[in-house]
Amino acid sequence: MIYFFRNYFYILFILSTFTFISCSKDSDDPVPQETEITVTTSDFSITIDENPTNGQVIGSVQGSTNDGSVTFSITEQTPSGAFSIDASSGELKVADESLFDFETNPTITGIVKVTSEPVSEIALATIFLTDLTENPVYEGDIQLKTQQEVIAFGAHRTKHITGTLTIGETQSNYSNITDLTPLSGLENIDGNLYIVFNGELVSTAGLENISSIGGDIAFVENLSLERIEGLQNITEIFGGLSLQTNLKLKTFNGFNQIRTVADKIILNDNPEILNLDWLSNLESIGQPISMSYNTKITNIDGLSNLTNMGIGFLSIQENPSLEDLDGLENVTATVTHLLINNNDSLLNINGVRNITPTEHVSIQDNELITNLSSLSNVVSLNYLTIEGNDSLLNLEGLNNLQNINNDLSIGGNLNLKTLTGLSGLTNVTNEMKILGNYRLEDLCELRNFLTNGNLGSYNVYGNFFNPTKQDIIDGNCSL
Template identity: 50%
Template sequence: MPQETVITVSTSDFSITIDENPTNGQVIGIVQGSTNDGAVAFSITEQTPEGAFSIDAASGELKVADETLFDFETNPTITGIVNVANGAVSENASVVITLNDLVEETVYEGDLILRSQQEVNDFGANNYMAIIGNLYIGDPEEGTTTDIYDLTPLQSLRSINGDLSISNNPSLISTVGLNIQNLNGALVIFSNETLEMLEGLNDLTSVHDLVLSFNAGLLDLSGLNQLTSIEDRLILISCPLISNLDWLSNLTSFGGDLTIINCNSLTNIDGLSNLTTANGEYNYFRITHNSSLLNLNGIENLNTEIYHLEITMNSSLTSIEGLQNKRVTTTLSIIENPFLENLHGLESTTNISNELNIQNNNSLINIQGLRNLETAETLQIFNNEKLPNLVGLNNLEICRNLDIRGNNELADFCDLQNLFINGSNNSYIAIYNAYNPTKQDIIDGNCSL
């Protein structure tokens, strides 16, 4: 008689280390099992916690059954016993699944206002990594102040889906402690009297708006030197210690709204020399009350239309040639720049649909930069003490309202002959100049002394 086969089954213990938070159905691995005759069947006889994993009865493949149980904080290790059987013959294999503790992004939903150092500390203790909303450090209401002086409790925060505003914090000297890598909204630094430097923003390459205003002690802005794009507004107001814009040397595009007001140590804007693109439909440029600014050369590489251009009360400005290649279309004001001698830089401007105002520029001796101007709804030339003539207006064909007054040395109006003979003009005023010819005088050739 043939000898009866003795059935044997073999297996081995299974252990693995995986990251926490897998998904249901994710394969964990295979429990090994074999027999000398036929096939084996796999089954789970126990596991802790119950229901964490499943096993394929034929292959021994382990899968995640309940992903919520694979959480390092509650179950750093998941264990079980798998039975490998061929009929009545079986062996057990132990299963040990060790979880890796991953850094989990904790998210704060909604807008957040931190009005005190205690509120900064309390929020920071939660170790949030992201805010889906706006973050206001300091009370955003004008005229209010806080006692916030330390932002290091916020060091876990990496991402803000809205605006970041740091405002009305008179005790804040530095933004050390911030580590913002992504900001989808505006960056607003407003009314922080003792703030000297910006830190923790070096990873930002783009913001929606950049607004720095009324920060009397702000000097070091190198923390913004990775910015390449500002989607809308670049606004600097009352930043008395900022002497240059070199910290914006990587900026290549912005939305087209440029405001620089009362930055009295600013000598140049050369740091904007890589700026080539303005994306706005209506671009507004306001450069006013900057007592040390010498020229506008930093924007010479920007080729764009400017809806509204205002260059006023810059007491050291000698040149606006940086405006070359920029076509002003609606409103243009060059007012109270006492050392500005000419308007070279406006050669690309051909049509002003609203108002062109050249006023109180006491060193202005020629306006030949306007030589390509063809139309201006309103043109006002007021109180430019040294302006001797209107050479540069010979191509002007349409000017509904022309008002020339108070230019003490102005005695030559001959470049207006084309307007009055071949063009269109509804209203003309010339008073308080060295010579005040009528429209008919100019048409008749009696246009200068």
């Protein structure tokens, strides 16, 4: 009996243990099946005009996955290197614009791999080119007012313009042009190059292949222009060079090779230009330079290789940081007008000692100039104006001046005490005005002239001493 019960309990124990194990297994979650990764894409096809520009967007290959994101890559393309792809977005861009030529490659193809590791799919990219009429020579003048017009004109691969090329708007309607690289095929312009009234253009890169311009080069009111570049093949300008109201312009890599300018150089209202070093190879200009309202120019030493200057107006006005004119010291020339006015930091005018004015000399409102010794070449003028030079002490340097065919005006020179320097004067055809020189006390330098010379009218007042014409003749000419 004992044996029976012992076996009975043993069987119950085995059964209960089996049941427990079975129940435990039944309560476990089932092992999940692994999700299959899928990638989907589709072939890409587009038609575009031939001759696009590098970086131009072509379109995007589509691709997606059920597991995260996909990446895009090009496995092959014909011709090689024609386009690139953004690995994240699938965006296609022109990589080598020279390959997008209808006559050479009417169709450009490539295989794009769309991947979500370890799965990938393939898409065929096909780019059909539209044949454009190419015009290597453009007859007459052309104005490009918008970026779209620049691109369209560049697509014709024009190499030669027989007239004038104007890039930008007219008057104050600023263009939206930002990029001149579509014009990279241009080689010759028979007329002028005007880059004017552009509000967004930062650089002139794209003009690298221009080797000759038959007329003027002008940059006017380009409000965002910082860099003139791409004109490094220009060594001679057959007209004038004009830079006016370019508020951010400071870099001139495009002008480093210029040796001659047939006409005038005008530099007006370019507040970021620091110097003229970018004209260091300039040797000859057909007319004198005109410089005004260039607030940061401190020197013109970059003109030190300039030796030849034609006749005309040499005008240096309203350049408040300009300290000297030494860059002109190698120029021997005759000019009609010498106008040096309102240059607040100008210490001397020694740089013009070899330049001879023949009609008008105006030295006005240069606060730091102390003498006029560089004017020893002046013999005869129509007008002489010496006004508002607060540090000027005398007129030495004008000793060779004999004849003034119109007016002589000396006024508002606050520290001028004598008229020493006018001893050679023999004729003032119209009026002599000596006004408002508050410390002027000695006019004896005029005694011989007023006694023996020819004078139209005598007007002296507002000075520290104001003798009459007869007083000076009689010797009562100083205090």
